[in-house]
Amino acid sequence: xxxxxxxxxxxxxxxxxxxxxxxxxxxxxxxxxxxxxxxxxxxxxxxxxxxxxxxxxxxxxxxxxxxxxxxxxxxxxxxxxxxxxxxxxxxxxxxxxxxxxxxxxxxxxxxxxxxxxxxxxxxxxxxxxxxxxxxxxxxxxxxxxxxxxxxxxxxxxxxxxxxxxxxxxxxxxxxxxxxxxxxxxxxxxxxxxxxxxxxxxxxxxxxxxxxxxxxxxxxxxxxxxxxxxxxxxxxxxxxxxxxxxxxxxxxxxxxxxxxxxxxxxxxxxxxxxxxxxxxxxxxxxxxxxxxxxxxxxxxxxxxxxxxxxxxxxxxxxxxxxxxxxxxxxxxxxxxxxxxxxxxxxxxxxxxxxxxxxxxxxxxxxxxxxxxxxxxxxxxxxxxxxxxxxxxxxxxxxxxxxxxxxxxxxxxxxxxxxxxxxxxxxxxxxxxxxxxxxxxxxxxxxxxxxxxxxxxxxxxxxxxxxxxxxxxxxxxxxxxxxxxxxxxxxxxxxxxxxxxxxxxxxxxxxxxxxxxxxxxxxxxxxxxxxxxxxxxxxxxxxxxxxxxxxxxxxxxxxxxxxxxxxxxxxxxxxxxxxxxxxxxxxx
Amino acid sequence: xxxxxxxxxxxxxxxxxxxxxxxxxxxxxxxxxxxxxxxxxxxxxxxxxxxxxxxxxxxxxxxxxxxxxxxxxxxxxxxxxxxxxxxxxxxxxxxxxxxxxxxxxxxxxxxxxxxxxxxxxxxxxxxxxxxxxxxxxxxxxxxxxxxxxxxxxxxxxxxxxxxxxxxxxxx
Ligand SMILES: Cc1ncc(C[n+]2csc(CCOP(=O)(O)OP(=O)(O)O)c2C)c(N)n1
Ligand SMILES: [Mg+2]
Numbered sequence: 001x002x003x004x005x006x007x008x009x010x011x012x013x014x015x016x017x018x019x020x021x022x023x024x025x026x027x028x029x030x031x032x033x034x035x036x037x038x039x040x041x042x043x044x045x046x047x048x049x050x051x052x053x054x055x056x057x058x059x060x061x062x063x064x065x066x067x068x069x070x071x072x073x074x075x076x077x078x079x080x081x082x083x084x085x086x087x088x089x090x091x092x093x094x095x096x097x098x099x100x101x102x103x104x105x106x107x108x109x110x111x112x113x114x115x116x117x118x119x120x121x122x123x124x125x126x127x128x129x130x131x132x133x134x135x136x137x138x139x140x141x142x143x144x145x146x147x148x149x150x151x152x153x154x155x156x157x158x159x160x161x162x163x164x165x166x167x168x169x170x171x172x173x174x175x176x177x178x179x180x181x182x183x184x185x186x187x188x189x190x191x192x193x194x195x196x197x198x199x200x201x202x203x204x205x206x207x208x209x210x211x212x213x214x215x216x217x218x219x220x221x222x223x224x225x226x227x228x229x230x231x232x233x234x235x236x237x238x239x240x241x242x243x244x245x246x247x248x249x250x251x252x253x254x255x256x257x258x259x260x261x262x263x264x265x266x267x268x269x270x271x272x273x274x275x276x277x278x279x280x281x282x283x284x285x286x287x288x289x290x291x292x293x294x295x296x297x298x299x300x301x302x303x304x305x306x307x308x309x310x311x312x313x314x315x316x317x318x319x320x321x322x323x324x325x326x327x328x329x330x331x332x333x334x335x336x337x338x339x340x341x342x343x344x345x346x347x348x349x350x351x352x353x354x355x356x357x358x359x360x361x362x363x364x365x366x367x368x369x370x371x372x373x374x375x376x377x378x379x380x381x382x383x384x385x386x387x388x389x390x391x392x393x394x395x396x397x398x399x400x401x402x403x404x405x406x407x408x409x410x411x412x413x414x415x416x417x418x419x420x421x422x423x424x425x426x427x428x429x430x431x432x433x434x435x436x437x438x439x440x441x442x443x444x445x446x447x448x449x450x451x452x453x454x455x456x457x458x459x460x461x462x463x464x465x466x467x468x469x470x471x472x473x474x475x476x477x478x479x480x481x482x483x484x485x486x487x488x489x490x491x492x493x494x495x496x497x498x499x500x501x502x503x504x505x506x507x508x509x510x511x512x513x514x515x516x517x518x519x520x521x522x523x524x525x526x527x528x529x530x531x532x533x534x535x536x537x538x539x540x541x542x543x544x545x546x547x548x549x550x551x552x553x554x555x556x557x558x559x560x561x562x563x564x565x566x567x568x569x570x571x572x573x574x575x576x577x578x579x580x581x582x583x584x585x586x
Numbered sequence: 587x588x589x590x591x592x593x594x595x596x597x598x599x600x601x602x603x604x605x606x607x608x609x610x611x612x613x614x615x616x617x618x619x620x621x622x623x624x625x626x627x628x629x630x631x632x633x634x635x636x637x638x639x640x641x642x643x644x645x646x647x648x649x650x651x652x653x654x655x656x657x658x659x660x661x662x663x664x665x666x667x668x669x670x671x672x673x674x675x676x677x678x679x680x681x682x683x684x685x686x687x688x689x690x691x692x693x694x695x696x697x698x699x700x701x702x703x704x705x706x707x708x709x710x711x712x713x714x715x716x717x718x719x720x721x722x723x724x725x726x727x728x729x730x731x732x733x734x735x736x737x738x739x740x741x742x743x744x745x746x747x748x749x750x751x752x753x754x755x756x757x
Contacts, residue, residue, distance in 0.1 A: 129612055130619040134663040137607065154663060187604065188663060313657035316650065580587035 009175040012141030012167065013042040016105070018178075019148040021048050025076050025103075027067060027439055028052065029060040033080025035107025035120060038172035052439060052468060055460035057084050059432040061091020062458065065100045066433030069419045070394050071440040072224060074101040074155050081107040082120030085166075086127065090426060092162045093131035097423025098247060099222055101160035103151055104132075110170035111139055124166045133161030139168070142176035150188070158190030159311040160222055191310050194327035199335045201323055202282065202306050206336075207345040209280035211353040212240040215263065218247030218422070219285015219309060219329045221415045227330030228415045231284065232256070234333050237340050239347035241357055243271035245286050246407055247422045254411030260357070261366075264292040265558050266404040269365035270357055272556075272564040275300050277356070283307040285329035288319040289423075298563030308332045365556045365569055366408055375525045377402065377477045377548040381409040381449070384475060387532045392417065393445040394437045398430040398454030401483035401554045402476075406449040408554075428457025431474060435461055438470040445473070445536070452478040452545075453502050462515040465541045473535055475544045476508060479552070487553045491568075492578040512543035523547035594646040596625070597672040598679060598749045599656065600757055601641040604664035605631055612662055613641060622647060622655050626681075626746035638666075642748045644724075669757040676752040682745045683727045688715045689738035697737045704730045715740070 010018070016039060020028070029052045032040045043051055054060040057079045064075025075095075079088050085106040095102045109118040125135045134154050136147050144167070151163040206212055214235060220227045228251045235242050235258045242252045243263040252259060261268035263275055272294075275281065281303045286292070288307075293299040296318060305321040307314075308329050315324040325332060368378045381402075395410055396419040397403040403420060412418050419437060421429040430448040438446045448455075455476055465472050485500040509519030518538050522531035522545070535542045557568045561581060603609050610629055617624050625644040632640045645655060652670070659668045671677040685706070687697050697716060701708065706720035720730055724747060731742055751757040 125608060126611070129608070129615055135608075187666065311661065313654065313661050315657075317654055317657075320650070584587060 007177040010178050011038065011042070011173055011175050012144050013038040013172040015141055015144045015176065015178060016148065016167070016172070017042045017046065017049065019145045020076065023148065023152045024073070025049060028076045028078050029054055029063040029067070029436065030078030031057050031060055031080065031084060033084050033107065033120070035081035035109060035169050036078060036084075036105075036172070038169065039078065039105070039107070039167075051078070052435075052464065054432065054464050056458065057087035058090050058428065059435070059458050059461040059464065061088045061102065061104065062094065062426070062429050062432035063436035063439070063461075063464075064102050065091060065095050065098075065429070066396060066419050066436030067440040068100050068102060068436075069221075069433070070416050070437040070444075072416060073440070074103055074152060075436065077102060077104040079104070079106055080120065081109055081124070082122045085124040086122055089127060089131065090424075092128055092164065094421055094424040094426045094429065095162040096131045096133065098421065099160050099218060100162065101155040102162035103148075103155055104128075104162055104164045106164060106166045107172070108137065108166045108168040111168045112170070114168065124164065128164045131162075132164045135164035135166065137166045137168075138171055140176065141171050141174050144171070144176075154188055157188065159219075190328070191312075191326045192328055192331055194308065194325045194332040194335055196335065196339070198323065198325045199332065199339055202308075202325065203336050203339045203343070203345065205280050205304055205306060205323070206238050206240065206282055207340070207348060209240070209278075209348060210350070211277060211279040212238060212350070213274050213278040213281055214238075214240050214242045214252075215275065215281055215283045215286055216242060216248045216251050217245040217284065217286025220248055220251040223285065223328055223330035225415060227251070227285075227333065230330055230333035230337060233337050234340075237337060237345075237347060239350050240282070241274055241354075243267070243275065245289065245292055245422070246420060248286060249407060249418045250412035250415045253413035255413055262407050264289075265294070265560075266408065266554055266556065268408075269363045269556055269567060269569065270360035272558065272567055273360045274357055276564040278303045281305045283309075283321070284333065285309060287314040288317065290318070293319060294558045295561055295563045298565070300564075363569065368552070371549065372525060374549045375523060375528055375546060377405050377479065377552050378409050379525065380477060380528065380546050380548055381405050383528050384447070384449070384532055385410045387529065387536060388445060388447070391445045393447055394419065394434075394441060396420065396430040396433040396437060396446070396448045398448070398450045398457075399425045399427045399484075400451040400454055401479070401487065401552075402449055402451045404484075404554045405477070410449070427451075427454035431455060431458050431472075432461045432464075434472040434474070435464055435468075435470055438465075438472050439468070447473045447475055450474050450476045451483065452476050452480065452505055452508075453482045456506075459511075462512075462517060462541070462543075466516045469540070471538075471540050473542045473544065475535070476546055477548050478505075478508070478545050479548050479550045480505065481550060483552075484554070486551070490553065491559065492583060494577055508543055508545040517541040517543050519543050519545065521545040521547065592648045594623075594648055595652065595672075596644065596646045597652050597670055598677070598747060599643045599645065599659070600669050600671060600749060601643065601659055601665055602667040603639050603641055604666070605633075605637055605639045606664060609639070609664045610641070612664065613643075613659065616658055616662065617645070617655075620658060622651065628746040628748050642746070644747050669751070671749045671751060671757065674751055674757065677749050677757070678752060679723050679747050679749040680721055681724055681727055681747045682719065682721045683731065684709070684743040685718045685720060685731060685734050686715060686740040686742070687718070687734050687738045688740050690714055693737045697734065700730070700733050700737070706730065
């Protein structure tokens with residue numbers, strides 16, 4: 001033994017950056033501040049990691065979400081202590097509800113100052129404890145590498161989610177040997193394949209169903225492109241119709257024969273009726289969210305329910321199922337296909353079922369009254385889709401009516417192209433998410449379908465797009481209202497429009513120009529196609545102020561607390577009031 | 587409109603967890619943030635190398651909620667194992683209480699007599715007070731404390747419940 005042998009020491013900040021590189025990180029979204037200066041110094045002119053300077057930490061977190069959702073890789077965020085961390089919390093909570101893998105690195109005051117109400121001290125691990133998948137406060141630089149490695153494993157494996165690592169400033173500065181081998185904890189073992197006994201039973205149920213349905217969700221997107229491929233094959237083999245949650249759009253192609261459209265509150269009539277009337281429901285990586293089920297005691301009352309999910313806590317949470325299967329949904333679908341083929345099952349004769357579905361489709365629930373005078377919001381989405389579908393665009397959204405219209409009228413044939421805040425419903429998500437998606441997909445066409453109210457929530461990120469020359473397009477359905485709020489007030493509060501008017505709007509074209517973007521405004525349906533073409537041909541960021549009909553409502557709609565069969569198809573059916581039970585439901 | 591109350595069941599859960607900073611806050615906070623009840627919670631280091639703790643939680647809720655509670659506990663990274671003792675079969679539950687009573691004359695005699703019946707031990711005595719130590723199931727302790735109220739209860743300290751499965755297997 002050579003007693004004099006000294007292991008090379010590095011600072012916590014250097015160890016952190018080295019470990020990020022080792023984990024394959026090439027992009028970090030962040031904002032500097034006192035408590036992360038050592039890390040920023042280690043990043044200075046770094047050759048492997050590109051730092052994207054956002055304009056607000058919420059923007060960093062949403063940008064990392066957009067990057068993650070569109071690339072399938074975890075998004076990395078770096079923010080300072082106190083206000084830096086608290087500003088990022090909305091994005092962390094958003095990623096938690098939508099199962100997006102994030103690594104959020106937050107600076108913290110030095111360990112000896114923790115608990116003293118020091119300058120820019122916030123209890124970041126306390127604040128993020130219940131909106132992250134896991135979090136850490138690292139107190140020794142020797143623990144950093146193993147913590148970061150475990151954090152990446154936790155964020156990406158099983159049901160993905162955000163992991164926060166809080167790093168006190170003195171831990172960033174202090175040095176530690178770089179060869180310390182802490183045991184990489186084996187305490188995290190996500191579900192993989194399903195039990196064949198369960199798979200056999202699921203295949204049997206599906207093969208013998210007279211009215212089956214595949215109810216798919218974001219879990220399929222998270223499981224990876226192979227899971228989407230497996231879904232397509234399973235749908236083909238079984239002949240069953242496919243519907244999806246907001247988060248799962250694109251897993252099954254909207255152009256596919258079995259596609260019923262999205263289900264739930266603003267889903268299609270055919271999807272919701274088929275969910276209600278099916279005899280076997282195969283739920284794949286979805287979680288029976290209240291926006292999907294409507295009134296629970298009337299939710300698909302006569303079906304046998306099979307639920308495949310990687311997170312056991314998602315099973316039997318709100319809806320009791322008959323066959324729970326805890327497994328990776330992609331792996332489980334591949335097992336089902338294998339068993340199906342091995343036993344030479346034939347797709348059941350589903351003619352009667354499809355005939356009924358055809359009847360529901362004939363209702364044409366997404367139709368709307370057109371206009372030659374004004375741009376109808378649905379029409380704007382249709383034209384945007386028509387102009388871009390061959391370019392396989394990545395679409396992000398804000399939150400509101402425009403989000404639902406986009407989900408209804410923009411159609412996705414591939415996974416990872418639809419980035420929206422489903423679980424938390426965060427206004428201000430779309431622009432930073434588009435920036436993150438563009439960073440991860442430099443050649444893609446990335447469009448944020450926005451509302452005039454939502455876009456103002458993270459409008460400052462326009463400068464980020466300018467700085468990094470990101471040619472994102474923001475397509476605002478400007479109805480001068482917080483349309484979704486106005487719609488609820490019309491339907492449930494007798495049109496008392498309390499504080500839902502978007503007053504004092506900026507001139508979006510002038511604003512675009514002020515940030516170095518191109519601004520386009522259009523209010524004439526006859527000129528819409530041309531204006532969209534102008535937006536698409538511009539090699540740079542564009543803000544498109546699309547002036548649409550102001551008081552359109554988004555239908556179909558299942559009012560809160562109602563059953564799938566009580567869907568409102570158009571505004572004639574609307575009463576303008578609702579009882580307290582229903583009001584309380586949302 | 588009124589808020590509906592649901593029928594609940596009492597369950598005793600034991601959790602094997604990593605003994606690290608924040609674990610207790612994570613578990614206790616998860617109960618609060620998801621609206622679950624904690625009737626009692628105990629925690630102590632149980633392994634030789636001090637890396638593992640056992641937490642015993644007494645909770646109540648309708649059966650589907652109990653199932654969710656278990657699933658949500660299992661979802662937490664530092665939680666290794668959750669056992670629902672109430673479901674798992676025969677088990678024992680014990681709690682320890684320290685009970686201080688004050689009094690003179692007959693009251694004092696009566697307190698001692700009751701303590702004897704309940705097998706409570708005197709661990710501190712002054713001319714006008716006792717502290718009793720009593721262990722047992724929660725019902726026994728409840729009854730003892732109620733009786734002591736009659737003879738001059740001053741204060742009570744309780745550990746909360748710990749529990750184990752009966753038989754040779756670990757829970
Ligand atoms: C951060 C945040 N605050 C409030 C809400 C509630 N909310 C949901 S939709 C909406 C209105 C959105 O208006 P706009 O962006 O113009 O979209 P529109 O519905 O008009 O298409 C509001 C206020 C929310 N979802 N997120
Ligand atoms: Mg609006």
